[in-house]
Amino acid sequence: GLTPLLARRMRSRFGEVLALLHSGLSDGERYDEWRRIRDGKVDVVLGARSAVFAPIPGLGLIVVDEEHDASYKQEEHPRYSARDLAIMRGKQAGAVVVLGSATPSMESYTQAQHGRYRLLALPGRIGSAGLPPVERVDMRSEFKEVGRESVLSRRLLAALQERLRRGEQSLVLLNRRGFSTFVLCRACGEQIHCRHCSIPTTLHLRQRRLRCHYCDAARPVPETCPACRSRHLHFGGTGTERLEEVLKTALPGARVERLDRDTTRGRGSVEDLLTRVERGEVDVLLGTQMIAKGHDFPNVTLVGVLAADSLLGLPDFRAGERAFQLLAQVAGRSGRGERAGEVIVQAYDPDHHAIRFAGDHDYAGFAERELTYRRAMNYPPYTALAVLLVRDRIFDRARARAVDVAQALRHVAGKRLQILGPAPAPLERLRGQYRVQLLVKAPNRSDMQAALAEMLLELDRKGVRVENLVIDVDPASTL
Numbered sequence: 001g002l003t004p005l006l007a008r009r010m011r012s013r014f015g016e017v018l019a020l021l022h023s024g025l026s027d028g029e030r031y032d033e034w035r036r037i038r039d040g041k042v043d044v045v046l047g048a049r050s051a052v053f054a055p056i057p058g059l060g061l062i063v064v065d066e067e068h069d070a071s072y073k074q075e076e077h078p079r080y081s082a083r084d085l086a087i088m089r090g091k092q093a094g095a096v097v098v099l100g101s102a103t104p105s106m107e108s109y110t111q112a113q114h115g116r117y118r119l120l121a122l123p124g125r126i127g128s129a130g131l132p133p134v135e136r137v138d139m140r141s142e143f144k145e146v147g148r149e150s151v152l153s154r155r156l157l158a159a160l161q162e163r164l165r166r167g168e169q170s171l172v173l174l175n176r177r178g179f180s181t182f183v184l185c186r187a188c189g190e191q192i193h194c195r196h197c198s199i200p201t202t203l204h205l206r207q208r209r210l211r212c213h214y215c216d217a218a219r220p221v222p223e224t225c226p227a228c229r230s231r232h233l234h235f236g237g238t239g240t241e242r243l244e245e246v247l248k249t250a251l252p253g254a255r256v257e258r259l260d261r262d263t264t265r266g267r268g269s270v271e272d273l274l275t276r277v278e279r280g281e282v283d284v285l286l287g288t289q290m291i292a293k294g295h296d297f298p299n300v301t302l303v304g305v306l307a308a309d310s311l312l313g314l315p316d317f318r319a320g321e322r323a324f325q326l327l328a329q330v331a332g333r334s335g336r337g338e339r340a341g342e343v344i345v346q347a348y349d350p351d352h353h354a355i356r357f358a359g360d361h362d363y364a365g366f367a368e369r370e371l372t373y374r375r376a377m378n379y380p381p382y383t384a385l386a387v388l389l390v391r392d393r394i395f396d397r398a399r400a401r402a403v404d405v406a407q408a409l410r411h412v413a414g415k416r417l418q419i420l421g422p423a424p425a426p427l428e429r430l431r432g433q434y435r436v437q438l439l440v441k442a443p444n445r446s447d448m449q450a451a452l453a454e455m456l457l458e459l460d461r462k463g464v465r466v467e468n469l470v471i472d473v474d475p476a477s478t479l
Contacts, residue, residue, distance in 0.1 A: 021047030181237030298337025
């Protein structure tokens with residue numbers, strides 16, 4: 001979404017010829033802005049994903065800021081990539097399209113390397129401030145030396161205390177909400193999962209609820225294990241709610257605030273909190289990836305990152321890229337004013353290439369390594385990729401329908417396509433539906449589109465129902 005700072009700066013610069021389009025508007029406000037745009041009363045439109053459809057006449061320039069961000073892909077019907085639509089709309093209108101990012105997607109970077117896009121590079125920050133040094137803390141060594149598991153390393157805690165003494169501000173990133181990220185029975189070993197998803201529930205202590213972060217279903221915290229009735233329940237893992245408690249205990253007197261979806265449900269709450277940070281009314285701001293995106297706080301001289309390698313274990317070919325982008329983005333929040341900044345990254349695998357290159361501020365080095373892996377495993381940008389997902393409330397029925405889809409696709413595709421599966425999706429059950437998927441790779445989009453169209457005709461000839469089939473071309477995630 002839009003950061004309040006960007007919206008304010010654009011409004012102060014362009015005044016009434018600026019229109020805003022984002023999810024925070026009511027239906028009436030959105031209609032009023034849409035009509036102003038259509039009637040030619042607006043020169044500049046600022047918005048999130050759907051703003052790509054704004055009916056602005058005489059279009060001359062489209063800027064896609066943070067073009068790598070996965071939120072540009074709409075995951076519900078109709079599925080589209082706002083970035084790719086912006087490129088197509090610019091082509092049709094004869095407009096210039098600028099894709100802006102400190103960490104471009106592998107696809108956009110490859111297009112620039114091949115000369116299809118023009119690459120413009122900013123080698124350093126605007127102004128005198130340089131990029132902050134990044135220190136990696138190996139939490140395996142921390143555990144050995146301290147003798148127990150700790151949320152904050154000694155190095156990060158000392159740095160936070162030093163900022164408080166100097167009257168400077170700090171950001172701490174932990175990309176997991178809630179208090180405890182799983183509940184485990186010590187007697188039988190069962191985890192308490194969501195009733196509708198194959199996902200462990202998260203404890204939200206203030207609400208006294210276990211909540212699923214995928215379907216948002218909630219239930220009271222049980223006193224005994226639902227499986228064996230043992231009372232020996234273990235609440236493990238650390239989310240932002242627990243981290244807030246840890247920081248307030250470790251830094252008595254510090255003004256600690258949390259920014260995540262749980263604390264910003266009210267309208268205007270994000271802007272209110274960020275305004276307080278700008279005014280210096282907050283010493284330590286902790287939160288999820290919401291704190292990493294586009295904020296400019298000159299008095300922030302320390303950024304701490306917890307569990308930096310947590311994203312790397314996801315069964316998704318973009319996991320390393322996403323981790324690198326998030327680390328590079330949040331590191332850029334430190335030292336943006338006159339005072340030098342510092343970044344401390346905690347990880348159990350601090351030598352992973354995504355963490356190491358992010359710490360060195362070396363995008364080119366990361367891209368070279370990541371693209372080597374992509375080429376070897378035949379993943380984008382070296383192939384066109386689609387996920388075919390069959391959903392059903394009964395697993396056997398979903399699997400049988402996925403087999404029908406695979407047979408039809410293999411029948412029409414020949415050797416043009418590489419087809420993996422069908423197999424249960426990494427998130428096997430979501431919102432009450434089982435999910436069985438195929439990964440489809442093709443040399444180019446034309447072959448992919450032709451094969452998928454022929455597959456749908458083949459399924460129709462065989463009388464196979466496809467209302468529960470989702471076809472996602474160029475998926476943002478394979479989960």
